[in-house]
Amino acid sequence: MIAQDTIVALATPSGSGAIAVIRLSGPDAIEIASTVFHSVVNKDIKTVKSHTIHLGNIVENNKIFDEVLISVFKGPNSYTGENVIEISCHGSTFIQQQIIQLLLRRGCRMANAGEFTLRAFLNGKLDLSQAEAVADLIASDNEASHQIAMQQMRGGFSGEIEKLREQLLNFASLIELELDFSEEDVEFADRTQFHELLNKIEKVLKSLIDSFAVGNVIKNGIPVAIVGEPNVGKSTLLNVLLNEERAIVSDIAGTTRDTVEDEIVLNGIGFRFIDTAGIRETKDVVESIGIKKTFEKIEQSQIIIYLVDSYEVINNTERLENTIKAVKELKEKFPNRPLIVLANKADKLGATEKETLLESIPEINLLSAKQNEGVEGLKEKILSFVNTGALKNNETIVTNTRHYDSLLKALEEIQKVKFGLQSNLPADLMAIDIRQALYYFGEITGQVTNDELLGNIFANFCIGK
Template sequence: MIVEDNIVALATPSGAGAIAVVRISGNDAISLAAPFFKSVRNKDLEKQKSHTIHLGHIVEGERTLDEVLVSVFKAPNSYTGENVVEISCHGSSYIQQEIIQLFLRNGCRTANPGEFTLRAFLNGKIDLSQAEAVADLIASDNEASHQLAMQQMRGGFSNEIKHLRDELLNFASLIELELDFSEEDVEFADRSQFKDLLNRIQHILKRLIDSFAVGNVIKNGIPVAIVGEPNVGKSTLLNALLNEERAIVSDIAGTTRDAIEDEINIGGIGFRFIDTAGIRDTTDVVESIGIKKTFEKIEQAQVVIYLFDASSVAGDTEKQQAALVEIKKLQNKFPQKPILIIANKTDKLDQAQSEGMQEVFGTIASDGETSRHHFLMLSAKQNTGVEELKAQLLDFVNTGALRNNETIVTNARHYDSLLKALEEIEKVQFGLDSGLSGDLLAIDIRQALYHFGEITGEISTDDLLGNIFANFCIGK
């Protein structure tokens, strides 16, 4: 892995804009930029203090490329830990490429994806978990995912893991020391304290592992499937939630034949709504494929909205029973999924019909786990009750840990390492309870330490780093 050379890349999105930033990093970054920068006050760039900004022009011979602001950051007090120069130029694509090509001809190479952040990691400016949080921060598109990325980038998760690793490492050192005095049969590690530590580590690891269920959906958006029979208002509800005509609405049953998806932000959380094909018996081949996809989307969803036409069901015992049967089927097939039972088109009901609807369907919603099944009445066409629906969706998401600023795991790689670390800690616990010798305990402790180190980058390989930073954009 070559990190001694000088790299250059566009640090802002490609394309035309008001301004663009070209970033150069490396031991020679400042000396490479100096000959091509003509300060309006005749400053020598190499003699300027770190963290200063200078107005001037980028020139090549007699040719002026642009009027720019040049920021100077001297090692080790820079993002990468190396000398860094950032050139803020006008946002013309032509100007951007001319400046980059100038430095490619004069001692720089194009930065690889994520190489600036990779160098920050290799130079000890951030750990691996914080480096990964940079990509998450760039990708965040709602308040919750932004908050999680900021927490991780500030080192909240890393510090928790490092603290556990240091405590375990301390006991591991004492047990390893015992092996050197095995003939004397002495114990340096207090076994009762060690048991307390293992119990505490297991508790923390389980909490972090459990948090991934919340963190992953917050990071990627919570998928919500809108299902029901044809022509009950699923597309109308999607349009009401999105506040735009996203799906085709028609009185003809079976209009939606494929899943339509779109995402909105509710209370800082991203929800991805999926309008599915209506579920019914049909001989239409295309519609049948759409219905099959509906059940696939229900499998993938975190929350299911079951919609039915209240105006059609009201006062019709047979239709009410048919709807109740379909709801029961969903509850039995997906017992762990929150299901929102929604009576739509309530604007067509009188008060007595509304009360009857609440009495019949409110009961089935409260059967079993009351926190997972809820009943609401609304009119998607009149846009009444939609805000109550949004509030209920937020209630389904356990944001308590987020509100309390607790550590939440969002990265699948971290989740995998935590699972493996927990497995090794449980082996150590079993060995300790079984009275295994120190040398056997030490093997499992080393493995647990290895998986902790994988998260923060204290244990890393070129392949691992390559996989992580390949997902970054070029200029980051």
């Protein structure tokens, strides 16, 4: 499956910029580049050392396209494991296209999405989970997702999986050996040690599977729904949190008729705040659709902020009772979801009114979005709901759905082997489940793969990577 042709693509974002980088990879990358590059000191890049940079011009038929720097990386000591050339040219889109078209005429082929990293995987420079981490690293937009991607790209996750796979493989070999001597009724695999190993593998797999709940939301941003009755200040709160006029604010109830979303980063973790339509009885068809979407967003959120107008609540017995009822209903409907009850417009309350409100609803938090009071405390409270212990301890965190699925299947097979061991099942039956567990371990790192799987994974990469 390893391609023998030479590919080319723009490695930097498309469009004009100060510089652009054009990347070539393949057996003829250096040879092709040498036909269009003229060094200012007459160096032949076919004979220069690897990992060196050279100044010169890209030329065709005495026509100079641009003055460039060429970086030479000779295989197998390169990102892809092949000969790699990187041309740093000026960032004009015209220059970029002219150089790429010239290289295509000289025998290169345009790279497919993720083809450079695919070649790195096929040439053994990265395993599959590391290759996927490259895409996550490119997509990371906060410190937490960046940290997880870096740890996985450096082999933290695959190293842990490979260690378990190797230990299981050693015992599998002994079990298979027993099958060859089945008529002599011998045991090469120590059953006590095997049981201890299975317990250890089960524990590690459960830990990795549990980490997915944290890893997935960190990778994609933790959704926080801001809900409440109309005109309590939800849009004002969103604008204050984002530090910009993102949502329309007015005194007219029902102004927000659709959900408004935006993301901010708190202590390196991305949070996706969702301003929803106010919940109330209405005959307005458009507003009703917005309210329906509000409930959908609550279902999808990881944290719920329930906002009330503190002045209205403290001065209206019916509103107070409705608020207490709404808080109770939210807790019952979403028992495992953190709920923050906020009393907005607290700047309108006196000390006695604040005290009364806190006595009526003990879990309530006072805030004034308009005066930016209590906002920092809200951010701290939101952060307190996120388990960052694994991040701080640099533990392995699973963020990839494919990995999660394979881990679940591997755990199922390990539990089958444990049951077989405890039930004294014949070695040949246990061997089937062991092989299946090894298969799922291999799926994660790419030791077991197929063209369709690779196509699906690398199709999500950007061109040039």
